[in-house]
Amino acid sequence: xxxxxxxRTMDEFRDxxxxxxxxxxxxxxxxxxxxxxxxxxxxxxxxLAKTLRANERGIEIVLRNLETTGLLTKRGQTFGVGTLGRTxxxxxxxxxxxxxxxxxxxxxxxxxxxxxxxxxxxxxxxEGPDDPENRRSFTWAMHQRSxxxxxxxxxxxNLKTVSSLLDVGGGPGTYAxxxxxxxxxxxxxxxxxxxxxxxxxxIAKPLRHGKRLSFYPGDLFKSSVPGKFDVxxxxxxxxxxxxxxxxxxxxxxxxxxxxxxxxxxxxxFLMDKPGFDTLETNLFAVTxxxxxxxxxxxxxxEVQRWLKACGFKKTRYFQLKxxxxxxxxxxxxxxxx
Numbered sequence: 001x002x003x004x005x006x007x008r009t010m011d012e013f014r015d016x017x018x019x020x021x022x023x024x025x026x027x028x029x030x031x032x033x034x035x036x037x038x039x040x041x042x043x044x045x046x047x048l049a050k051t052l053r054a055n056e057r058g059i060e061i062v063l064r065n066l067e068t069t070g071l072l073t074k075r076g077q078t079f080g081v082g083t084l085g086r087t088x089x090x091x092x093x094x095x096x097x098x099x100x101x102x103x104x105x106x107x108x109x110x111x112x113x114x115x116x117x118x119x120x121x122x123x124x125x126x127e128g129p130d131d132p133e134n135r136r137s138f139t140w141a142m143h144q145r146s147x148x149x150x151x152x153x154x155x156x157x158n159l160k161t162v163s164s165l166l167d168v169g170g171g172p173g174t175y176a177x178x179x180x181x182x183x184x185x186x187x188x189x190x191x192x193x194x195x196x197x198x199x200x201x202x203i204a205k206p207l208r209h210g211k212r213l214s215f216y217p218g219d220l221f222k223s224s225v226p227g228k229f230d231v232x233x234x235x236x237x238x239x240x241x242x243x244x245x246x247x248x249x250x251x252x253x254x255x256x257x258x259x260x261x262x263x264x265x266x267x268x269f270l271m272d273k274p275g276f277d278t279l280e281t282n283l284f285a286v287t288x289x290x291x292x293x294x295x296x297x298x299x300x301x302e303v304q305r306w307l308k309a310c311g312f313k314k315t316r317y318f319q320l321k322x323x324x325x326x327x328x329x330x331x332x333x334x335x336x337x
Contacts, residue, residue: 025065027108030101034062035071035081035089042078099140110290117290124290135195143172143203146235152324153266154178157331159186159231166191166229168253169220169237173200173213176233180209189214191226220249225256232257235266235326239284242294243306250310254336262335263312268327270299276328300332307334 007013029035032052045060052059063079066072071089072079087095113124159165159179163186167176170190180188190200194217204210216226220237232253238246253263268281281297288295304315312334320329 022065022069023108025062026069027105028062029066029071030089030105032062033091034066035085036091038072038079038081038085039090039092040081040086042075042080044078048079097144099137100142100144103138103141107287107290111286114286114290121289122293132195135193136199139171139196139199142236143174143199146172146174146326149324149326150174150178153320153326153331154182156320156324157264159183162186162230164188164227164229164258165231165233166216166225166227166256168232168234168249169240170233170235171196171200172203174203175235176213177204177207177210179233180212181207184209187212187214189216189226189229191216191218191220191223193217193219220252221245225252228256228258230258230261232261232263233266234263236268238265238267238303239288239297240292240295242296243298243302245294246303247306247310250307250312250334254311257336260335260337262333263307265303265332265334266326266330267303267332268297269303269317269330269332270297271328271330272299272301276330280327300330303332304334307332311336313337 007016032054034048034052037051038048045063046056048063049056049059063072067074067079071082071085073082074080081090087093088097089101090096091098110123110125117124153175157179160183162183165176165179165186165188167173167188167190169192170176171192173188173190176188176190180186190197190213192200197215197217200213201215204213218224218226241249250263257263268284269276270278270281285297288297300317304317307315314335314337315333317330317332320331322329325331
């Protein structure tokens with residue numbers, strides 16, 4: 001898909017609009033459970049169509065398109081599934097990321113209602129954080145999404161001198177658990193709603209370092225911070241809330257930091273430097289419009305100004321190794337002294 005800056009002709013505009021075609025094909029493949037059904041076998045379109053109770057011509061056309069993406073391989077007149085399709089896209093695989101796939105898939109319908117959301121300025125469908133089943137499903141999706149990036153962040157973030165860390169709105173605790181695995185002397189806690197913590201407890205239970213993880217149920221705005229900590233870790237929380245709400249949260253977290261403490265924020269930031277993915281950050285702001293009452297994406301400089309206004313003395317952002325971490329791999333740090 002071309003970036004907005006490249007749309008200068010009708011052909012480029014058409015190509016950008018038509019970018020919906022492949023995502024729709026992928027969504028249909030998930031609707032039909034094509035990857036799970038195919039498994040490790042090689043299938044002729046006719047046999048697969050019969051098994052799926054679908055039209056042979058329709059299945060053959062979808063298979064050809066999946067083959068052009070590399071998700072399938074063609075051998076003679078038959079098709080086989082590649083590595084991704086046999087693992088994270090296959091319901092029978094231990095590596096299946098069903099919760100995250102469901103989250104991605106569900107967004108198709110909501111993005112189709114974007115015009116109405118822009119008119120009213122709020123989500124049209126929002127079960128909200130108080131719906132336990134929705135919260136549990138979303139938490140599992142965030143765990144599956146964060147598995148790789150959490151390991152990368154933990155490998156690069158120096159927490160050797162830190163005794164205590166609070167994962168603020170930490171959901172499944174994916175990051176907290178990686179920090180504990182990397183730092184044997186660290187004690188960590190997750191502060192989030194009870195349905196999210198149910199998922200976190202399930203993930204932590206079989207892990208030896210999971211015994212050093214505490215669980216604190218509560219609302220980030222209505223509840224008190226559950227103790228004093230050396231580090232507050234916020235990953236993908238900032239974009240859920242408005243500037244006013246974020247500043248209120250910063251002030252609350254600052255009061256709960258131990259002397260010399262700091263807050264570490266990972267999010268999708270708008271950066272005033274070349275080489276950062278402005279397109280993705282702006283597109284994600286649309287997701288926040290569709291799914292949250294007040295969320296948005298913000299520039300790193302803007303967030304640094306908020307932190308200083310809330311009493312943090314030193315702020316900076318640093319870059320993780322290229323291609324690691326979440327989003328563009330930017331971590332924003334603020335210290336109280």
